[in-house]
Amino acid sequence: MIEIKVAVSNRHVHLCREDVDVLFGENYEFSKRNDLSQKGEFATLDTVSLKTEKAIIENVRVVGPIRKYTQVELSKTDSDILGLDLPIRDSGDFRDAKDVVIIGPKGSRKVKNCCIRSVNHIHASNSELEEFNDKDIVDVKTSDGVIIHNVHIKKSDNFVLEMHIDTDNSKEYNLVTGSSVFLKK
Ligand SMILES: [Zn+2]
Known part of the structure; x- marks a missing residue:
């Protein structure tokens, strides 16, 4: 048997440059709160809110660095709160992914096809x-x-x-x- 350590992922958001510019201001750079165990990945000091017609979830952590695409990773409980029926997907697989309005300190935007539940x-x-x-x-x-x-x-x-x-x-x-x-x- 191979022993593997577990890390629990709370709801979080990865953002592309274009969305960072809208939500946080042009050329905004995230400040690091702490490194995550995967190399180069870090929890930022920044958060956004996620809004649907049904509900809003505040203080959702942004994980850096900036990615090529925006991806919102939620649990089943989160998706029920927001009224979204999310597919369980690998990172970067957006088939049937859902839309959400992401609200930052400087602006907001409806991001299409970005919300998934991450597969274990x-x-x-x-x-x-x-x-x-x-x-x-x-x-x-x-x-x-x-x-x-x-x-x-x-x-x-x-x-x-x-x-x-x-x-x-x-x-x-x-x-x-x-x-x-x-x-x-
Ligand atoms: Zn992972």
């Missing part, structure tokens, strides 16, 4: 998890012996071995950041 996934560098390939789909077991199905493996030299799971799934499987799950070789 494991990051690994290319030298880790040698028995597995990028895009493999696996089961992992928690310390309680519960099996989590349909976990997607993402390999890249920039990645560090870690499983990402959203707040709803962390509750369902009794996991917190720092918990371990186990992958059969």
Whole structure:
């Protein structure tokens, strides 16, 4: 068994340059609150609000750096609050993704096709998890012996071995950041 540490992802937003300019002002640069474990990724000091016809969620953390596309990652609970029926997707897969109005300190804009629920996934560098390939789909077991199905493996030299799971799934499987799950070789 390979032990993998878990990191729970709260709702968050990745933004493209164009949306940053509208929401925060032209050429705005994020300031770092803290590094995240994946190399180059950081929680910023900046937040936005997300608005639909049904509700608004405030203080949603922006994760840097700026990306090529804007992506909003929400839990099932969040999507129910906003009245959005979100698909469960890999990062960057926007099939059936939903629209939301993103409100920043300097402006707001309706961003089309940006909201997803992130699939449970494991990051690994290319030298880790040698028995597995990028895009493999696996089961992992928690310390309680519960099996989590349909976990997607993402390999890249920039990645560090870690499983990402959203707040709803962390509750369902009794996991917190720092918990371990186990992958059969
Ligand atoms: Zn991740």
